[in-house]
Amino acid sequence: MKKKILATLLMTALLSLTACGSKSAESDLDYIKNKGTLIVGITDFAPMDYKDDNGNWIGFDADLANKVGESLGVNVEFVEIDWDNKILELNNKSIDVVWNGMTLTDEVKNSMECTKPYLNNAQVVVVPAAVADQYQDADSVKALSFAVEAGSAGEAAAQDNGYNFTSLQSQADAVMEVDAGTSEACIIDLLMAGAMIGEGTSYPDLAHTAELTTEEYGIGCRKGSDLAAYINDQLSAYYKDGTTTAIATTYGVQDAVIAP
Structure with missing residues (x-):
């Protein structure tokens, strides 16, 4: 009998704690x-x-x-x-x-x-437009020095392909490195490349070439x-x-x- 009463008390306490916890837990x-x-x-x-x-x-x-x-x-x-x-x-x-x-x-x-x-994307290589014809696939860019955003899919693509790269704070910084000639290439999102480089943009002398990955946002x-x-x-x-x-x-x- 005592055991039954003790078990009942323990169960009641447990349910009480659970109820209090659920009330205090905020979504x-x-x-x-x-x-x-x-x-x-x-x-x-x-x-x-x-x-x-x-x-x-x-x-x-x-x-x-x-x-x-x-x-x-x-x-x-x-x-x-x-x-x-x-x-x-x-x-x-x-x-x-x-x-x-x-x-x-x-x-x-x-x-x-x-x-x-909610969006499709890819990681692409960006190089000066004047040399873009030389770099159309993943193998042709292997000897280049890359700029990438730290922690990005572009950085992962560089690692996976064994490229020589420097990690920067943002993709925009990576593009600036190529424009300045500090890096020979960068890896950025295709959607960003479409908006940021090429004719009519701030970087008309850059072009994107090799597509290294396809992915989803x-x-x-x-x-x-x-x-x-x-x-x-x-x-x-x-x-x-x-x-x-x-x-x-x-x-x-x-x-x-x-x-x-």
């Missing part, structure tokens, strides 16, 4: 709504996230993030991060989401709660966060009502959009 969505701000971790990465002439963050990702913030009823704050520290920034709650043309690598998927893929939240599912639902709605296509067309990435 990520509630956390963001309560503080009134969605903090988006980014780098300067056209056409995903970059500043207009007035210093405001715009781009395909920035515009979509603003739409999600509006749906949540919170302000959206864009914070430039060291891309190599994106997982640490999330876990420390310095940011709430990584939304910056992020390739869905195994490391990313294992460390973050990721959305479904996703949006990263804290592991276990309910924000990822919420963003999935919002992106699905934006796709259906034409919002995604309209924003994508503005930034020239409409052909890369993945249907939810």
